[in-house]
Amino acid sequence: MTDRSVLIRVPATVGNFGGATGCAALTLDAALNVRASARRDERVSVRYFGENGERVPRDSSNLAVRAMQSALEHKEQPFLGVELEMYGSVPVAVGFGSSTAAVWAGLLAADRLYRLGLGEKELFELASMLEPRTDNLRAAWLGGFVASFQEGPSLLYRSTMVPDDLVLSVVIPEIGSVRNRAAGGLNLTAKDRAACLDRAALLTGLLSQPGRAAELDRNLAGVAEKTVPGLDEALRLSAPGQVTFVCGSGPSIGILSQGAESESTARSVSDCLAWHGVASTVAQFRASNSGARDWNATGTDIRTVPPVGRDLTQRSPLLV
Numbered sequence: 211m212t213d214r215s216v217l218i219r220v221p222a223t224v225g226n227f228g229g230a231t232g233c234a235a236l237t238l239d240a241a242l243n244v245r246a247s248a249r250r251d252e253r254v255s256v257r258y259f260g261e262n263g264e265r266v267p268r269d270s271s272n273l274a275v276r277a278m279q280s281a282l283e284h285k286e287q288p289f290l291g292v293e294l295e296m297y298g299s300v301p302v303a304v305g306f307g308s309s310t311a312a313v314w315a316g317l318l319a320a321d322r323l324y325r326l327g328l329g330e331k332e333l334f335e336l337a338s339m340l341e342p343r344t345d346n347l348r349a350a351w352l353g354g355f356v357a358s359f360q361e362g363p364s365l366l367y368r369s370t371m372v373p374d375d376l377v378l379s380v381v382i383p384e385i386g387s388v389r390n391r392a393a394g395g396l397n398l399t400a401k402d403r404a405a406c407l408d409r410a411a412l413l414t415g416l417l418s419q420p421g422r423a424a425e426l427d428r429n430l431a432g433v434a435e436k437t438v439p440g441l442d443e444a445l446r447l448s449a450p451g452q453v454t455f456v457c458g459s460g461p462s463i464g465i466l467s468q469g470a471e472s473e474s475t476a477r478s479v480s481d482c483l484a485w486h487g488v489a490s491t492v493a494q495f496r497a498s499n500s501g502a503r504d505w506n507a508t509g510t511d512i513r514t515v516p517p518v519g520r521d522l523t524q525r526s527p528l529l530v
Contacts, residue, residue, distance in 0.1 A: 214247070214248050214323065215245055215246060215247040215248070215323075216245075216246050216319055216322040216323050217243070217244070217245055218243070218244045218245075218246065218314075218315045218318045218319050218322070218502075218506055219241050219242070219243050219244075219502070219505045219506060220241060220242050220244075220310075220311040220314045220315050220318075220350055220502045220505070220506075221237045221238055221239070221240065221241050221242075221311070221349075221350055221353070221498050221500075221501055221502065221505070222237075222238040222240040222241060222242070222299070222300045222306045222307050222308070222311060222350075222495075223235050223236065223237055223238060223306065223307035223310055223311075223346045223349045223350045223458075224236045224238065224305065224306060224307065224378070224457045224458055224464060225305075225307060225310075225343050225345045225346040225349070225458040225459070226345070226455075226456065226457075226458055226459070227345075227355070227413065227455070227464075228409060228413045228453050228455050228466065229406070229409055229453070229455045229456075230357065230406045230407070230409040230410040230413060231398060231402075231406045232343075232345060232358075232398075232403075232406065233345060233357060233358045233406045233407055233409070233410040234345055234355070234356065234357040234358070234406075234409070234410040234413055234414075235307075235343075235345040235346050235348065235349035235350075235355075235356050236349060236354075236355050236356075236372070236378070236417075236497055237349045237350065237352075237353045237354055237355070237356075237497060237498045237499070237500075237501055238300070238306070238378070238495045238496070238497065238498060239495060239496045239497065239498045240299040240300045240306070240495055241299055241311075241505075242296065242297070242298050242299075242308070242311035242312065242315055243296070243297040243298075243299075244274060244294060244295065244296050244297075244315040244319060245294070245295040246274075246278070246292055246293070246294055246315075246316075246319035246322075246323060247292065247293040247294075248290070248291075248292060248323050248324075249290060249291030249292055249293055250290050250291065251290070251291055252289075252290055252291045253291045254269055254270045254272070254275055254291055254292060254293075254294075255268075255292075255293040255294065256268040256269070256272050256274075256275070256293075256294045256296065257294070257295050257296065258296045258297075258298065259295075259296065259297045259298070260296070260297060260298030260299065260300075260301070260302065261298070261300075261301040261302065262301045262302040262303060262304070262385050263298070263302065265302045265303050265385070266296065266302055272294070272312070273309055273312035273313055273316065273340065273341075274294055274296070274312040274313070274315045274316035274319070275292060275294065275316060276316065276340060277312070277313045277314075277315070277316025277317045277320070277336070277337070277340055278292060278316040278317070278319055278320040280316075280317070280336050280339065280340065281316070281317050281320035281321060281326060281328065281336055282320055282324065282326070284326075284328075284332070284336060285324075285326045285328075287324060287326070292319075292323075294319075296312075296315075298311075301382055301385070301462075303385070303388075303436075304382055304383070304385065304388070304436075304457075304460070304461065304462045305436075305456065305457035305458035305459055305460050305461065305462040306457065306458060306462070307343075307346045307349075307350060307458060309341055309343075310341050310343060310346040310347055310350050311350060313337050313340045313341045313347075314337060314347070314350055314351065314502050317333055317336055317337055318333075318502065318506050321333070322506075330503070333351075334347065334348075334351070343458075344367075345357075345358065346458070348367055348369065349369075349501065350501055350502055351501050351502050351503050352369040352501045352503060353369070353498055353499050353500040353501030353503075353504065354369045354370050354371045354372055354497070354498075354499045354501075355369070355370045355371075355372050355413070355414065355417050355418075355497070356368070356369045356370075357370070357410035357411065357413060357414045358407065358410055359407065359410065359411060359414075360407055368414065370414055370417065370418045371418065371499045372417045372418065372497045372499065373417070373419075373468070374496070375468050376417065376466065376467075376468055376496065376497050377466075377467055377468065377471075377472060377494055377495075377496065378464050378465070378466050378472075378494065378495045378496075378497070379464070379465045379467075379472040379473055379475070379476035379492065379493070379494050380457060380462050380463065380464050380465075380476070380492070380493050380494070380495065381444070381462065381463045381465075381476050381479045381480050381483065381490050381491075381492055382462045382490055382491050382492075382493065383438045383461050383462065383483060383488050383489070383490045384488065384489045384490065384491075387438045387439065387487075387488045387489070388436050388437070388438055388461055389436065389437060389438070390435065390436055390437075435459040435460055436459055436460040436461045437460060437461050438461045438483065438486075438488045439483075439486040439487060439488055440482055440483045440485065440486030440488060441456075441460070441461055441463070441483075443482055443486075444463055444479045444482040444483055445463065447475060447478050447479050447482060448465070448475060449471070449474075449475055451467055451468070451471065452465055452466060452467045452471065452472055452475055453465070453466050454475065454479070463479050465479065472494075473492075473494070476492045477492065480492055
């Protein structure tokens, strides 16, 4: 039993981008599309269409549902159930911000369905309670490349538009071969953290200026929460003008370049994993300079990507 519906579109993201663990994320041109329909019988129905969809909960534990409940509770309104149809264009749980996209989709769906009037700061505060990867959250919301930087004692964030010719080739291992690293694998030292901040600053400069791809081959592969046999060896494969790194929490491997030069490296990475008994697929993505804020602006048809060209370096409640 449903009465009204909204359509929400949230981009995929790659956090820990370029090895800048916890400090940088890139918005991709792939997306999670969600149709949320209000119910009045307190039931939850979830259908998911996309790769690795068996990993998406179909009940109230689904992150998008939990985000909706959080938004309604924040506004002291009851949750009376929801029907979700979710369409993902990237695999789930392999490093492309699927949890981030689900959180934003749920919050925006609740805001639209129930006219909650949530402001940008409120939305981010609610999102960060469900998703600790704030680099992904900001990139998915703002678009472009989002990096953190130190300003005195404060850690601030900046969003930068990126050139149209940037290509991210990714090697995606089959989900059955993925395993989690031992607890504590992501504990960064102060020196590691400083190196990641430096890396984020370097990437901001390179990605905002066309023609500087040759400076990308400075290896800082990052630390993966999820791994597969042969991952460390595969991360050493690169070529001048490229950077090879773990996508988000892993174990997918990204090869960034300008143009299509990263295809051969991606094939080499895939062959390396195959030698270790891990099957994989290879895909390519472009960056998006628009995020969920633009894609879901009032009156925007989510089937049409809004035009880019906006100055993303302006300050925002999400950048402080």
